[in-house]
Structure formats: structure tokens, C-alpha cells
Amino acid sequence: MIDGKSLRRQAGKENLDVSMLEKDYVLGWLLFAIASSSLASKLAFKGGTALSKVYFPTRWRLSEDLDFTLLDNTDWKTIIEALKNEVPKIVKGSVGIEVSLRPKPHTNPDYLQAKMKYKGPVNTNTIKIEITREKFVGDVVKKQVPKKFDYPKFSVNVYTLETLVAEKTRAIIERGYIRDYYDVWRLLKIGKFDKKKTKELFVEKCNAKGVKFTGLDQFFPKDIIKTLEPHLETGLTRLSRGKMPSLQTIISQLRKSLEKFLK
Numbered sequence: 001m002i003d004g005k006s007l008r009r010q011a012g013k014e015n016l017d018v019s020m021l022e023k024d025y026v027l028g029w030l031l032f033a034i035a036s037s038s039l040a041s042k043l044a045f046k047g048g049t050a051l052s053k054v055y056f057p058t059r060w061r062l063s064e065d066l067d068f069t070l071l072d073n074t075d076w077k078t079i080i081e082a083l084k085n086e087v088p089k090i091v092k093g094s095v096g097i098e099v100s101l102r103p104k105p106h107t108n109p110d111y112l113q114a115k116m117k118y119k120g121p122v123n124t125n126t127i128k129i130e131i132t133r134e135k136f137v138g139d140v141v142k143k144q145v146p147k148k149f150d151y152p153k154f155s156v157n158v159y160t161l162e163t164l165v166a167e168k169t170r171a172i173i174e175r176g177y178i179r180d181y182y183d184v185w186r187l188l189k190i191g192k193f194d195k196k197k198t199k200e201l202f203v204e205k206c207n208a209k210g211v212k213f214t215g216l217d218q219f220f221p222k223d224i225i226k227t228l229e230p231h232l233e234t235g236l237t238r239l240s241r242g243k244m245p246s247l248q249t250i251i252s253q254l255r256k257s258l259e260k261f262l263k
Contacts, residue, residue: 001096002150004121014241016062022120024062025149027127028053029097030116031066032145033090035156043068043131044140045158046167048183054158054262055223056190057146061182062239069136070159076107079131083114095150102126110134137204138163161193166201172219173211177234178228185250188257195261202262208237216259224251 002025011018031053034043045054047067052060070071070079084101091099098119105114112131118124139160144153159167165187171180187193206213221227225247232247244250 001121007122008110016241017238019125020062020064020121020238021248022122023064023125023127024052026097026099026118026120026125027063027066028149028151029091029095030087030099030118030127031071031127032094032151032154033087033099034066034068035145035154036090036211037082037086040088041077041157042070042072042074042079044071044136045155046164048179050158050164051183051187054143054145054156055161055164057148060186061179061236061241066129068129069159070131070133071136071140076105076112079112080107080114081106082114083116083196084127087116089242094152135208137208138201161187162201164196165193165198167206169198169202170205170209170211173206173213174209176227179239181228181254182236182250185254185257188261199262213223216255216262219258220251220255230239 003097007022007025011021011075014021027049031049034040039230045066045068047063048061049090051065051067052063080101083105087259088099088101091097102115102117105112107113110133112129112133114129114131117126117208139162140157141160142155143158144155145151147153165184168180168183168187171177172184203213205211228247228251237244
């Protein structure tokens with residue numbers, strides 16, 4: 001286990017709050033445990049944490065939770081049992097961090113939300129794990145997680161970059177989180193994915209969820225800056241490495257990139 005002094009030193013170098021870096025550290029060990037457990041073949045890793053942990057480990061914003069899609073018909077009881085018993089044992093045995101499933105995970109037929117409590121080298125906190133049961137649209141690939149901290153070498157089933165970009169783009173229309181705007185802005189600037197395939201997946205994903213795409217203005221309501229600004233610090237700035245451009249710059253550049261991408 002990395003000690004608190006080392007985490008504080010690294011947090012200072014990256015201009016991050018030590019509690020955020022610690023959560024990122026423990027989150028990686030939880031991912032390792034899940035990838036080493038009976039859940040490994042059942043789940044596909046997705047979301048901002050997949051971008052941070054798998055695709056852009058030194059360049060992406062931090063994330064605070066783990067998101068997966070269930071790939072088979074495993075019942076929630078089986079998933080919960082693995083999170084309660086198997087995953088904590090793997091984390092404890094591998095690195096010595098105490099992890100436990102908090103009581104009464106929230107479930108409905110299509111969704112599971114569990115919270116894992118951990119006692120890290122600096123703080124005691126929780127990490128949220130969300131798993132969706134849905135018709136999967138896209139592609140999954142097994143990728144090695146880049147080496148960071150004191151993690152061992154391991155691989156995880158993860159959405160392809162095209163699938164992640166398509167889902168993040170749809171998410172802007174569905175929920176409009178500031179992190180989704182930021183992630184799509186960054187992804188379109190980097191551009192290391194098949195844009196034709198991604199556009200096709202975006203349309204398929206909208207149809208699968210009953211999301212009607214009507215055009216570019218759907219991403220950018222007239223009051224978009226005013227709507228997003230209150231969430232800038234809590235939803236984005238505190239998770240980012242280094243200085244970010246202004247929200248106005250991000251939105252302006254994103255509009256141009258989406259216009260080119262979706263035409």
C-alpha cells in the first residue's frame with residue numbers, strides 16, 4: 001500500500017486534493033479486484049473512469065466511481081455476493097486496504113448501485129459502483145490497464161473508444177452533466193477513433209434508449225453556460241489535473257467539433 005506521505009507528495013505535484021488522489025488509487029484496486037473475480041467476464045467497464053484508467057491514464061480528469069454494463073443474465077444477488085465477499089478479500093490480500101460493501105445496495109430490474117467503504121492510507125471514504133442491465137449497443141475489447149501506482153499488471157473488459165465516445169455524446173442529450181461536455185470536448189480534440197463508426201453507434205444508442213436527436217442545438221440550450229457554471233468546481237475543476245480553459249472556451253470549441261463530427 002502506498003503511504004499517506006507519498007500520496008500527499010504526488011497530489012501536490014498534480015495540483016490535486018489528496019483525498020481525490022487517494023480515492024483514485026483505491027478505485028484502481030477495486031477495478032483490479034473485479035477484473036480478478038468471478039465478475040470479470042460478466043461486466044464491461046465504461047464511463048469517465050474507463051477513459052481515465054484505461055485509455056488516457058496520465059491525461060484525463062479523475063473520476064469518483066466505477067461504471068459497468070452487465071453482459072449476461074446474472075442476477076443482482078450473485079453480483080452483490082461477489083462485491084460483499086470476493087472483491088474485498090482480493091483487495092485486502094493484494095494490497096492490505098480494508099474494503100467492505102455498505103448495507104442495502106439499491107437495485108431495480110435494470111440497475112444496481114452499490115457503495116464500497118474503504119480505509120485508505122489517509123482517509124476513510126466510499127466509492128460508488130453502478131451496473132446497468134440493458135441492451136448493449138457497441139463493442140467491448142479486453143485491454144491491459146496501464147501501470148500506475150503499485151497495481152499489478154491486469155486486463156479488463158472495456159468499451160471500445162468508439163463506443164465510449166458515442167455513449168458520452170448521447171449522455172449530453174440525456175442528462176447534460178458538465179463532465180459529459182468536458183469528456184466529449186477532450187475526446188473530439190484528441191480524435192484517435194473511427195469517427196464514421198462512432199457516429200453510427202451514436203445514432204444506434206439514441207434509438208436504443210428512445211432518445212430523439214434533432215440537431216446540434218439540442219446539445220447547447222441558450223442558457224447552457226448559466227446552467228453548467230454552478231457545477232464547474234464540484235463536478236469538474238477539483239477532478240482535473242492542471243489548469244483548464246474557461247467553460248465558455250470548452251463549449252465554443254465543442255460546438256465546432258460536434259458540428260464537424262455529426263454532419
